[in-house]
Amino acid sequence: PRRIMRRLGKVSDIQSFSEVRSIERSTERRSLSAGPSLSRLRRNAADDFFEKEKSPIIGQVRDSYILVEEKNCLKIIDQHAAHERVLYEKLKNEKERVKKQKLLVPVKIELTLKESEVLKDNLKTLDDLGFDIKKDSKNFIINSVAAGLEKIEINKFIKEIIDDLLNSDRIKKIKDAREKLIASMACRGAVMAGDKLEPSEMEELVEQIQSGEIKTCPHGRPVAIELNWNEIEKKFGR
Amino acid sequence: PRRIMRRLGKVSDIQSFSEVRSIERSTERRSLSAGPSLSRLRRNAADDFFEKEKSPIIGQVRDSYILVEEKNCLKIIDQHAAHERVLYEKLKNEKERVKKQKLLVPVKIELTLKESEVLKDNLKTLDDLGFDIKKDSKNFIINSVAAGLEKIEINKFIKEIIDDLLNSDRIKKIKDAREKLIASMACRGAVMAGDKLEPSEMEELVEQIQSGEIKTCPHGRPVAIELNWNEIEKKFGR
Numbered sequence: 312p313r314r315i316m317r318r319l320g321k322v323s324d325i326q327s328f329s330e331v332r333s334i335e336r337s338t339e340r341r342s343l344s345a346g347p348s349l350s351r352l353r354r355n356a357a358d359d360f361f362e363k364e365k366s367p368i369i370g371q372v373r374d375s376y377i378l379v380e381e382k383n384c385l386k387i388i389d390q391h392a393a394h395e396r397v398l399y400e401k402l403k404n405e406k407e408r409v410k411k412q413k414l415l416v417p418v419k420i421e422l423t424l425k426e427s428e429v430l431k432d433n434l435k436t437l438d439d440l441g442f443d444i445k446k447d448s449k450n451f452i453i454n455s456v457a458a459g460l461e462k463i464e465i466n467k468f469i470k471e472i473i474d475d476l477l478n479s480d481r482i483k484k485i486k487d488a489r490e491k492l493i494a495s496m497a498c499r500g501a502v503m504a505g506d507k508l509e510p511s512e513m514e515e516l517v518e519q520i521q522s523g524e525i526k527t528c529p530h531g532r533p534v535a536i537e538l539n540w541n542e543i544e545k546k547f548g549r
Numbered sequence: 550p551r552r553i554m555r556r557l558g559k560v561s562d563i564q565s566f567s568e569v570r571s572i573e574r575s576t577e578r579r580s581l582s583a584g585p586s587l588s589r590l591r592r593n594a595a596d597d598f599f600e601k602e603k604s605p606i607i608g609q610v611r612d613s614y615i616l617v618e619e620k621n622c623l624k625i626i627d628q629h630a631a632h633e634r635v636l637y638e639k640l641k642n643e644k645e646r647v648k649k650q651k652l653l654v655p656v657k658i659e660l661t662l663k664e665s666e667v668l669k670d671n672l673k674t675l676d677d678l679g680f681d682i683k684k685d686s687k688n689f690i691i692n693s694v695a696a697g698l699e700k701i702e703i704n705k706f707i708k709e710i711i712d713d714l715l716n717s718d719r720i721k722k723i724k725d726a727r728e729k730l731i732a733s734m735a736c737r738g739a740v741m742a743g744d745k746l747e748p749s750e751m752e753e754l755v756e757q758i759q760s761g762e763i764k765t766c767p768h769g770r771p772v773a774i775e776l777n778w779n780e781i782e783k784k785f786g787r
Binding site for chain 1: 607611614616618623630769770771774785787
């Protein structure tokens with residue numbers, strides 16, 4: 312099945328990062344083929360950004376990992392594990408009710424009898440987690456989603472959540488209904504391995520990982536591995 | 550001392566690679582803040598390039614290594630070792646005389662007596678290697694350099710070569726004068742660790758490494774190390 316296209320959050324004002332970065336390089340060292348008028352346009356857009364700091368992001372590999380240049384190591388971030396944990400913490404830490412994002416057009420979802428029952432049992436908890444879902448005569452109508460998950464394919468997302476509740480061993484083992492839904496939502500809502508990310512999306516994800524204490528995904532898998540520069544240099548015989 | 554600024558070779562027609570790459574991503578998935586007119590400008594410049602193939606270069610780290618995404622591994626290329634070997638092979642394989650690049654303005658170089666003698670002893674070999682250097686009354690005048698080394702700081706470069714001939718154990722051990730000069734020229738002419746590279750320069754260097762059988766620098770150090778994707782995935786518990 313086609314992968315869910317979604318965004319990590321708000322679109323940044325700056326041009327995509329790597330564009331800006333390479334422009335910066337061209338202008339600081341020498342001018343290549345890039346016309347000066349074009350460069351100037353970009354710089355203007357980026358000025359605010361560079362007054363802050365330079366991003367350590369090198370790029371995305373295999374559409375699955377984000378490479379980050381740190382002082383002591385080359386860090387490889389697993390985009391899915393990292394985003395899953397970020398979503399998990401976000402949903403979990405909203406002590407009361409998760410902020411809702413009203414859909415411009417409510418989405419109708421058709422379910423089997425079995426699926427309907429599972430959904431019905433979880434409507435209250437889903438509501439607390441930002442999903443306003445009402446029972447129609449035969450179907451369900453989704454009126455709002457959790458803020459931060461605006462860009463998911465809502466119909467597919469809800470079916471995957473129900474599927475998790477019915478089938479996923481990992482989820483079924485959790486006793487608390489809210490926790491069960493959070494675990495499923497975080498996994499299903501996170502970017503997948505194989506999803507191309509915009510530079511701004513990478514920036515945002517890396518920022519969330521670097522600033523916090525996030526070391527593993529909710530299942531305990533590491534969100535990042537580190538290759539020490541000293542070790543790399545040793546391999547090169549330096 | 551300030552690092553020598555130089556180029557690996559001809560400037561490519563396309564915009565810097567990572568700019569083009571991220572533009573491609575924006576337009577294929579969704580439009581970010583980049584204005585359409587700007588994107589169109591870039592696409593036009595890049596169209597020819599994308600008809601060929603997509604580069605596997607992710608970027609440069611620590612201004613020293615080039616990261617390349619390969620099917621089976623993440624390849625980390627040592628830019629200095631790689632370029633040194635490329636120059637070495639190029640100079641070595643020109644069986645007769647290396648092509649000369651005439652300098653627009655001949656460069657005068659002042660030397661100590663000892664340095665002058667070493668240079669004088671090697672003028673014929675240097676001429677074969679593309680360096681046309683004439684003795685003035687007191688100084689030396691450089692009229693041409695080896696093609697491919699046009700962008701070196703010629704004065705500094707020649708002094709480093711002389712320095713190698715006088716002091717470097719590695720060079721002194723080599724008996725053949727031509728071989729001695731080639732080894733020194735390759736090392737001194739190559740980009741250094743710490744030199745920022747343009748995307749087009751990375752492209753060119755990586756192409757030369759990937760296409761050939763180059764595994765080590767002239768001293769036997771590896772030009773690249775490979776991190777297998779399977780191993781990386783194992784570390785992530787996948």
